[in-house]
Amino acid sequence: xxxxxxxxxxxxxxxxxxxxxxxxxxxxxxxxxxxxxxxxxxxxxxxxxxxxxxxxxxxxxxxxxxxxxxxxxxxxxxxxxxxxxxxxxxxxxxxxxxxxxxxxxxxxxxxxxxxxxxxxxxxxxxxxxxxxxxxxxxxxxxxxxxx
Amino acid sequence: xxxxxxxxxxxxxxxxxxxxxxxxxxxxxxxxxxxxxxxxxxxxxxxxxxxxxxxxxxxxxxxxxxxxxxxxxxxxxxxxxxxxxxxxxxxxxxxxxxxxxxxxxxxxxxxxxxxxxxxxxxxxxxxxxxxxxxxxxxxxxxxxxxx
DNA sequence: TTTATCGTTCAATATGTATTGAACAATAAT
DNA sequence: ATTATTGTTCAATACATATTGAACGATAAA
Numbered sequence: 001x002x003x004x005x006x007x008x009x010x011x012x013x014x015x016x017x018x019x020x021x022x023x024x025x026x027x028x029x030x031x032x033x034x035x036x037x038x039x040x041x042x043x044x045x046x047x048x049x050x051x052x053x054x055x056x057x058x059x060x061x062x063x064x065x066x067x068x069x070x071x072x073x074x075x076x077x078x079x080x081x082x083x084x085x086x087x088x089x090x091x092x093x094x095x096x097x098x099x100x101x102x103x104x105x106x107x108x109x110x111x112x113x114x115x116x117x118x119x120x121x122x123x124x125x126x127x128x129x130x131x132x133x134x135x136x137x138x139x140x141x142x143x144x145x146x147x
Numbered sequence: 148x149x150x151x152x153x154x155x156x157x158x159x160x161x162x163x164x165x166x167x168x169x170x171x172x173x174x175x176x177x178x179x180x181x182x183x184x185x186x187x188x189x190x191x192x193x194x195x196x197x198x199x200x201x202x203x204x205x206x207x208x209x210x211x212x213x214x215x216x217x218x219x220x221x222x223x224x225x226x227x228x229x230x231x232x233x234x235x236x237x238x239x240x241x242x243x244x245x246x247x248x249x250x251x252x253x254x255x256x257x258x259x260x261x262x263x264x265x266x267x268x269x270x271x272x273x274x275x276x277x278x279x280x281x282x283x284x285x286x287x288x289x290x291x292x293x294x
Numbered sequence: 295t296t297t298a299t300c301g302t303t304c305a306a307t308a309t310g311t312a313t314t315g316a317a318c319a320a321t322a323a324t
Numbered sequence: 325a326t327t328a329t330t331g332t333t334c335a336a337t338a339c340a341t342a343t344t345g346a347a348c349g350a351t352a353a354a
Binding site for chain 3: 022023024025050051052053054057077
Binding site: 169170171197198199200201204224 | 341342343344345346351352
């Protein structure tokens with residue numbers, strides 16, 4: 001494993017951690033992004049020097065998010081994981097969903113604030129708008145990428 | 148403090164925590180969003196039932212991010228904090244800066260990968276683009292809000 | 295001067311959760 | 325039938341950091 005690859009993989013670990021996932025989650029994504037062919041759980045655990053338990057759970061999470069996919073070869077009972085062809089639109093969608101969810105939660109909270117001063121209500125509406133508009137523009141990008 | 152306000156404040160605590168800040172950071176933001184007039188550190192600590200140490204540090208962070216501002220009254224040596232008139236464009240800017248920073252870090256890592264397969268390089272370029280484009284569109288919204 | 299108030303800093307601790315090791319079921323190999 | 329692989333789950337722990345209490349300096353009040 002070259003230094004420049006390790007460097008990239010570690011960067012992805014830090015970025016995913018910054019984004020609320022675990023460090024290994026990001027390292028795994030970085031590792032598979034560096035590999036054209038799928039890797040087995042054991043291979044990933046060896047290269048990242050982490051337990052296979054961590055690889056198993058984090059690979060599941062990445063798969064659920066649509067960033068990697070499971071593959072297999074005939075006569076081999078190991079699971080192989082590889083990057084999906086375009087994880088980028090999934091990434092836009094993930095942020096979009098998060099933002100939309102927050103906008104929804106704020107809307108719920110706002111509805112309970114009916115008696116409040118209009119200035120306060122308006123602040124909450126603006127906040128809600130922040131998340132909703134952010135979600136929209138990111139969703140637009142994802143759609144453009146897909147078509 | 149009404150239930151609906153507390154509910155909103157707690158929601159903001161959870162949202163900020165989800166976004167990588169502390170729970171009190173979000174609660175403080177939520178509290179000041181519910182108040183038209185500035186609150187002193189002691190008032191904020193009392194209403195949120197947290198230590199004044201937490202309020203002090205988190206208020207500083209919110210102030211550095213441009214979401215709240217320090218005010219004062221004549222004949223009173225307490226510090227008062229209130230929401231800035233439009234924290235929303237600051238919020239766009241904060242995400243924009245984060246995204247742009249990540250794009251920059253990925254670019255640095257990519258430059259070290261020169262010998263690699265072109266498929267791999269392209270993946271990294273796409274990833275970089277994801278963060279850069281996200282930063283751009285969010286920055287555009289902030290600019291529209293400001294003018 | 296003494297006493298009280300206000301805000302900050304920092305070492306100690308509380309807290310949440312990422313990570314792991316071990317146990318396990320399922321399957322394949324011998 | 326026995327042994328070895330493979331992947332998952334979960335309780336235990338390692339780890340990062342949010343939060344606090346206490347000490348402090350600065351300033352105002354008494």
